[in-house]
Amino acid sequence: MKIFDLLNEILEELDRSTKQRFGARRTIDTEFIIDILQQIRQALPDEIVEAQKIIESRQRLMLQAHERADDIVTEAEEQVRDSVETHRVTKLAREKSEQLLQEARREAFEIRVAANDYAIEVLDDVSGYLSEYRAIIKENKTNFVNRMHRESEDL
Numbered sequence: 001m002k003i004f005d006l007l008n009e010i011l012e013e014l015d016r017s018t019k020q021r022f023g024a025r026r027t028i029d030t031e032f033i034i035d036i037l038q039q040i041r042q043a044l045p046d047e048i049v050e051a052q053k054i055i056e057s058r059q060r061l062m063l064q065a066h067e068r069a070d071d072i073v074t075e076a077e078e079q080v081r082d083s084v085e086t087h088r089v090t091k092l093a094r095e096k097s098e099q100l101l102q103e104a105r106r107e108a109f110e111i112r113v114a115a116n117d118y119a120i121e122v123l124d125d126v127s128g129y130l131s132e133y134r135a136i137i138k139e140n141k142t143n144f145v146n147r148m149h150r151e152s153e154d155l
Contacts (some may be wrong), residue, residue, distance in 0.1 A: 025036060
């Protein structure tokens with residue numbers, strides 16, 4: 001947008017301006033700033049017209065989207081009525097889904113039981129390994145202490 005470019009030019013001019021020794025005042029090219037402000041004033045109506053066109057376009061799109069949503073809802077309602085009319089098919093599907101759900105629950109239970117059994121076996125194995133390692137460590141510690149005693153007696 002042209003206005004933003006012009007505003008950026010003003011900011012750049014302010015950055016380029018020299019700062020006075022005392023205080024926060026700066027020396028700027030006022031003619032340059034006035035020229036840019038006049039350009040902004042001229043560009044502003046164009047920008048407003050463009051923004052209005054964008055808003056109107058958005059409103060048209062929203063209206064179309066609402067109409068499409070209404071069509072979808074109407075179509076869905078018709079499908080629901082058709083489904084209600086075919087109650088027998090719905091009832092059979094519900095019974096089949098109940099049966100599948102019960103089978104799935106039974107299989108899930110069996111899987112959980114098998115997983116728990118496997119976890120117990122693994123933990124038992126780990127416990128056995130740890131016991132063996134503990135015995136090995138204890139034996140190595142005893143050997144190390146005995147060797148230290150023998151070496152200190154030899155001295």
